[in-house]
Amino acid sequence: MLRERLHRAGYLADEDLATTVWLASALQRPLLIEGDAGVGKTALATALAQSQNAVLVRLQCFEGLDLAQAAYEWNYGRQLMAIRMSESAQNGVRHEESARLLEVDVFSRDYLLERPLLRAISQSGPCVLLIDEIDRADEAFEAFLLEVLAEYQITVPEIGTIRATHIPQVILTSNGTRELSDALRRRCLYHYLDYPTLAREIAIVKSALPEADTRLVEDAVQFVQRLRREDMAKIPGIAETLDWVQALFHMRHTRLPEDMTAVLGTLGCLLKTREDRFVMGPDRLRQLVEGRRSVGVAESSNEQAKVAA
């Protein structure tokens, strides 16, 4: 069921992943997804929110991310303005009781700027909280997250504890650039998202680019799958495959071009480092493409045999 809904949202999840996502929702546990860049970790959260008509709240992690950027911050400017207005009201003609500003007033929810974590737990409807690339954040921030992920609450000293009225579905992604703490890992369900199989990747590309020729999609995906087996500094992900097929489609190719220079010209979509471009010279490229044509060779030999007969 969830798998179908994700499919309708444009994300082709395999059965295991769909089960895990469903289980995370059923057990109200965060889901930690690890995998190489470009395998569809972030896209899963987007599709999940779309499939459930839920609000997607995204927190992009980076080094130095702190509480003020992730959870909440007091709106100092507004607080100051309110104080000034209160002062001027008291000094002026209006001396009504209502014009007086109390300390508790400036430290109320009205003066609180909601950052992604607080926004997620304040939602009244369904919500998907995506904490993207958690491995980029500092360990101190990870420790802060423990309270949020375990209790779905944030403590603001001036106000008190704000509890989630509607538990958000939390998805954390990590590229594995830093080892996450055991405490965080144990609070989450875990799924390792690997590169898709040939059939699944073809289906993904066909789903994203339905107008592209089937032969082109199959050839290109087979090529990318072979490329992934090469020893590369940056292995192309699904996003790269989509970019490449789109580039070839816009160049009006209906199958992989015979001319290697045309392929080389578009390889910038797949190969993102200088070393990979260097290793993937025309010769190596031809070998990979010829690998693609191993079936084609048999077909052509059959055709030749027919012609000879």
Place this chain on the structure above:
Amino acid sequence: MTANPAAQAACPPSERLAGFAALLRDHGLTVGVSEQQSMLKAAMFFGPVQEKPLQAAWRAIACHSHREWQLWPDVYERFWHPEKLRGGVKVSGQTRPGRNLRQSVQALHAQMDAAQLPNTQPSGQQAAPQTAGDMPSIGQDEQDAGTPRAQGGASRTEALHQRDGQMWLPQELSTLQQLARKITAKLQPRPTRRWRVAPRGQRLDLRQTLRRSVAWGGELMQPAWKVKRLEPPRLFILADVSRSMESHAALFLRVARAFALEADARVFVFHTRLAEVTPYMHSDKPAIQEKVNAVTAGFGGGTRIAASLQEFARKHARAQLNRGSRVWVFSDGFDTDAPELLAAALQEVRARGARITWFHPTRQVPAATALQRSRGSIERFVPLASLADLAAARQVLK
């Protein structure tokens, strides 16, 4: 789900699950009470008939890292479907599937660990299963169920510490990585001329303090401080991969790789020429040795340490070799160049402010003339023939 329905009926599902959790723990997975409760909940959601989604759910609950994720299918099949394992020979209810040597040794260690743990309580009652070996086997006689299984007496710790680097088990690699992390943490950071904002510090950050005062209507309520920015020292590792060092190259490259990952070290290999292999160190492929061999193929015979060090200092690390840099040379010190050249090359590296540590595979400092003449430039000699040597050197590498 189990091959033997009679045994399944005899054993309550919660006990079977506890046995499975014990097996998972034996394999290094962190499966505590909360995980077992979640697994039980998942089993109630899906029921025993829907095995595939149940397996996916349990995997998501029990695994917490990529290593555990990869380990899962093998452990799962081993417990729930021992009959599927190829060439399996049942020993005490467990199977020994056909594996490569590394996996077999790993399994042997797991068995030995299991055998060392007591599995009966003093009162004679059956203990709660703590390891996979404690669980009664499927179809096993009841008399046999509580019998401790003697499966060897070798110590894993001993084996780990005396391994020569030719064969690496996952736990050894993780030990090496942890060791590298600890040593890296102990390397003294170098203060730079830059400052960074800190909650407490020696100097007031006026710009940041004024910026913060905006929130308080111009009152300097929240001062910002500055402290010196510290940078970890740059680490360069030069590993000798000449023929005389062939038997040690695997260990050297493993150690180099650990530091490349932990300390962002730049790694070079040399015998008659020098080549940087840092990019290879970052990919987790077993064929590092082959790649390095490919890089150094055609370098010719002999070992030109002095020329390699000169090339390193003048060409490769010219801009990065400065005060506080650490240069670690992994070599026996036997140089085909003239002895005085090595002293000069090391002096050149030392003159740039770098601190040189020489790791030698022998117990004693090598007696090579070139090395003896260069002792003044080398800060420390460290024997490195095994992981235990590196662990011992942890105290002196600063």
